[in-house]
Amino acid sequence: MEHRSGCPINLSLEVFGDRWSLIVIRDMMFGNRRHFNELLAGSDEGIASNVLADRLQRLVALGMISRAPDPSHKQKVLYSLCEPAIELVPVFAQLGAWGRRHLPVSRELSVRAELLERGGPEFWDRFMDELREQHLGVPRPAGTSSAFEELRSVYEAELARA
Template sequence: MATTDRSRCPINLAVEILGDRWTLLVLRDIIFADRRHFRELLRGSEEHITSSILADRLDRLTTAGILTREDDPTHRQKARYTLTDKGIDLVPVVATVAQWGAAHYPADPDKVDVVAELAYEPPTAWTHLMDALRSEHSPSAPMDSM
């Protein structure tokens, strides 16, 4: 896969694939709404994705090995998109992003239910880091002298 990697940082590598406005929404619709065909993804998009952007994101996800594209046996002009193991490994990422959005912004309660079932307690290492960051970044934290 050719990417425009600016660094080999794992966060950058993920952002190169997932870091635009549309990619996680396309994955959301495939994972949680089981939309597997181009028209389903296009018409089901409440965010009104355009056909050219959807085609580009599906191509990127296929090239990245997150989806596969196969001919639909029920219709010769349709293609069906399927998650690969790499794509299935993104379920916790997409669910965690959704949980964060629901916790911090006024989300549609009907849509929160889908990810509420997937809620979990963060690992201890995460909570320790988050506590340290809260301490360091809180308004009352002492500033280092220069």
Template sequence: MRVRRSGCPINLTLENFGDRWSLIILRDAMFGGRRRSFRSFLSESTEGIASNILSDRLQRLTTNGMLTRASDPGHKQRILYSLTESAIELVPLMAFMGSWGIRHALPSFELSQRARVLEEGGPQLWAEFMAELRHIHLGSPAPEFSALAKMQAAYEAAISA
């Protein structure tokens, strides 16, 4: 059994993640639009996570119930990581962190567009995004509306501007 530093819910939440890399991995799984492999996490992250750190954080997130891992049916040697319900429930937290970053951290215009869409869409869009993540990662029925498509369109419009 793991020793907890305190019973504070904020502390326990932070202990569950471990560090910033864990949140970056969850962000990439959420906004990537699909289940992810180790290689895709490694090669597609703009932050350039080292493979040993990625391996450790994927194991931690799996152990802590934020991700599941399963064999890729199309490639026997590839493992795919999926968000769990508890990770999907972090969408509002990610939306708030993105909103805070827009106001206080001077992000790039292009990379802030997804956060802007989530901020402007509010709880209704967050719920639609969570439904879409449940479809992608948990096999729930597909929602009528794609929040990911809306965020991607804003990002692509920013790039082409």
């Protein structure tokens, strides 16, 4: 692939500069959506099926996610985050914090960003360890509380309140 320049920001934007790639990774990361239909039906932004198929194929080719037969269902494919995508947790935390400060966010969709911001690097590390366990099969440190459950519970509590 030909690159416009060797600038790290440019190269990153060549990977994530389209509208949907980070949204697909977000939904896999925070929504634990690992099948095509889960990603399609669960998209708050309404991604089209052909666009989702294209982004999944592109993210696999870039080594951001992997694709494997689902052992629980012969006709399904299971998508998993790879290490480079998992290492985007701090980026998502900063994007969410910036969005909360400067954009008209909804309360229920910003509570996870708030928890990520408040939790800081220690929380991000716990969440990345948990994602490595879920997606890569790497056991997380024993006795570690679930960052994913904390994120899910604050989101569900806010939905119930709204």
